[in-house]
Amino acid sequence: xxxxxxxxxxxxxxxxxxxxxxxxxxxxxxxxxxxxxxxxxxxxxxxxxxxxxxxxxxxxxxxxxxxxxxxxxxxxxxxxxxxxxxxxxxxxxxxxxxxxxxxxxxxxxxxxxxx
Amino acid sequence: xxxxxxxxxxxxxxxxxxxxxxxxxxxxxxxxxxxxxxxxxxxxxxxxxxxxxxxxxxxxxxxxxxxxxxxxxxxxxxxxxxxxxxxxxxx
Numbered sequence: 001x002x003x004x005x006x007x008x009x010x011x012x013x014x015x016x017x018x019x020x021x022x023x024x025x026x027x028x029x030x031x032x033x034x035x036x037x038x039x040x041x042x043x044x045x046x047x048x049x050x051x052x053x054x055x056x057x058x059x060x061x062x063x064x065x066x067x068x069x070x071x072x073x074x075x076x077x078x079x080x081x082x083x084x085x086x087x088x089x090x091x092x093x094x095x096x097x098x099x100x101x102x103x104x105x106x107x108x109x110x111x112x113x114x115x
Numbered sequence: 116x117x118x119x120x121x122x123x124x125x126x127x128x129x130x131x132x133x134x135x136x137x138x139x140x141x142x143x144x145x146x147x148x149x150x151x152x153x154x155x156x157x158x159x160x161x162x163x164x165x166x167x168x169x170x171x172x173x174x175x176x177x178x179x180x181x182x183x184x185x186x187x188x189x190x191x192x193x194x195x196x197x198x199x200x201x202x203x204x205x206x
Contacts, residue, residue: 041149
């Protein structure tokens, strides 16, 4: 019984993460310049990775017979999610800083698409 | 459940191809950096899924953690390099 519930939760988390990854990829492809491309790249990727890692961590605990080693591996997966949650905004800020320093103007309405 | 995980891995590979377009044809260097960063963050999840498919999650979770660290360091180092260099113009 509890296995069906856990499978449902895992499928929900993984599907939500896949939807967010798809949105991020299409946003990177279609946004007009690179300042606006950072919006899907930074936000949707970190949230999608968090949801998918959370789903895999729930799937890793075999709910019929819970063991300590499986719980430790799941905690390590959550550490990956926590690290990316801090590292992704830092990387995004560094990229924006390099663009500002190089003197690139943000895209405005009416300008031509860049790329 | 294994077939659903396989579907997730294949879908992630398709999303990586979309990001790869931006990494190859991006007009500036920073566009390429965004594309590679997106590919790296998808690869972390793909490594975990590969670990489930092979049944060796306790080994692949360490590889995924190291890959996340390497991806972060690479993006940070590249953007600092172009910050110092100031050779980054619109092509």
